[in-house]
Amino acid sequence: MNDRKPTIVLGMPADNQIHKTIESALTYHGFDVINIAVDGQEFRYPSFASRLSVKIRQALGDKHAKRxxxxxxxTESFEQQLDAAGGSADYALFIRGDTYTPEFLQxxxxRVRGNTVNYQxxxxxxxxxxxxxxxxxxxxYVFDPADIRPSENYLPATNFxxxxxxNLPETPPNDIYFVGFHMEPRRAAITAFARETEKLGLKTDLAIGGLDMSEAELRRLYPENIRTFIGIRRFEDNLKAAQQAEILVDFKTPAHNGLSFRPFEALGYRKKLITTNAGIKKYDFYHPDNVFVWDGxxxxxxxxxxxxxxxxxxxEIYQKYSFGNWINYILDIEPHQKISLPE
Known part of the structure; x- marks a missing residue:
């Protein structure tokens, strides 16, 4: 009897540490994981000599020396992990494969026996x-219906x-939960929503983060019942906080029309959802008793x-949008339910 677990390479940005949650989920579902997530925010030179070499090359006009x-x-780290796993892997999952060079992807x-896939x-x-x-x-795979085009061989997927x-509490301590980054196009809607929840006397956990500004600048932009912070919040902390509320809130990102993680967390954790993404009405898990689509x-x-x-x-609806079904669908492992996007 062969009890060997399949080995999967996981490559993605490491900025909010969601890669650790995905690695944990892959392990839970029976994979051995080679995690090659890369941090786009920080890079530490392995030695003074390596740093000096790059600076010299850059001074001589080599713009790609650091890259x-x-x-x-x-590559050295990947090969060491791969050798420890037996020299090859069964699958490779990249999320935002543009984080890596084409040479590295190749x-x-x-070194992968099965499918090498990307989810954008x-x-x-x-x-x-x-x-x-x-x-x-x-x-x-793409998650935005607008990116499914007959001329390109992209496949549909959603988040999960x-x-x-x-760990869901019997009585969640908060009525409303939202966390997100400051984006000027949605600031007015977030502000209006925060003020309305205060009028209704709802117990809220609302937070806005910023990157290219000071804490004082960010604080001036939002009402007092929204906490502000500078930097990137760990995904695991966000997930735990979401489980502590009755209703999750999702403000659409202007850059795309695909559904964020929040609608799927609301579905899987049996929460209600308030969202400004009207496209959710086209999905098979939409119901007006569960989802309040707000015009902002x-x-x-x-x-x-x-x-x-x-x-x-x-x-089967809850199963369809779970990570367990998602990874089987993405890697084409049976059994799984197919995931589609609305037209």
Missing amino acids: RLKSRLL DVKR WDGMSRFPNIRDCAALFDKF YFDHNI EHLDGLTEFIARPLHEFPP
Whole structure:
């Protein structure tokens, strides 16, 4: 009897540490994981000599000296982990494959027996460089319906909810939960929503983060019942906080039309959802008792929505959007339910 677990290479940005949650989920579902996530925010030179060498090359006009060093170090780390796993892997999953050089992607693919796939959880227009390496993958998935085009061999997928380490309180301490980054186009809607929840006397956990500004600058932009912070919040902390509220809130990112993680967390954790993404009405898990689609201006009907009981779906809907089904679908492992995007 062969009890060997399949080995999967996981490559993605490491900025908010969601890669650790995905690695944990993959392990839960029976994979051995080679994690090659890269931090786009920080890079530490391995030695003073390596730093000096890069600076000299840059001074001589080599604009890609640092990138090549990072790629070489990543390749060395990958090969060490791969050798420890037996010299090859069964699958490779990249999320935002444009984070890596085409040469590195090709090297990984040569060492993988099964599918090497990419999931682009940002709109293609947001990181257009991914188009240059899309053909390197056996399967290429997008989450924005606008990116499904007959002329390109992109496959549909959505985000998902993590179906491991679920710790839901019997009585959630908060009514409303939202965390996100400051984006000027949605500031007015977030501000209006925060003020309305205060009028209704709802217990909220609302937070806005910023990157290229000071804490004082960010603080001046939002009402007092929204906490502000500078930097990137760990995804695991966000996930735990989401499980502590009755209702999750999702403000659409202007850059794309795909659904964020928040709608799927609401579905999987049996929460209600308030969202400004009207596209959710086209998905098979939409129900007006569970999802309040807000136009960003008028909150008429919110009180009645909160009071209505949650609509329960058939078990296969919850299974369809779980991470367990998602990874089987992405890697083409049976059994799985197919995931589609609305037209």
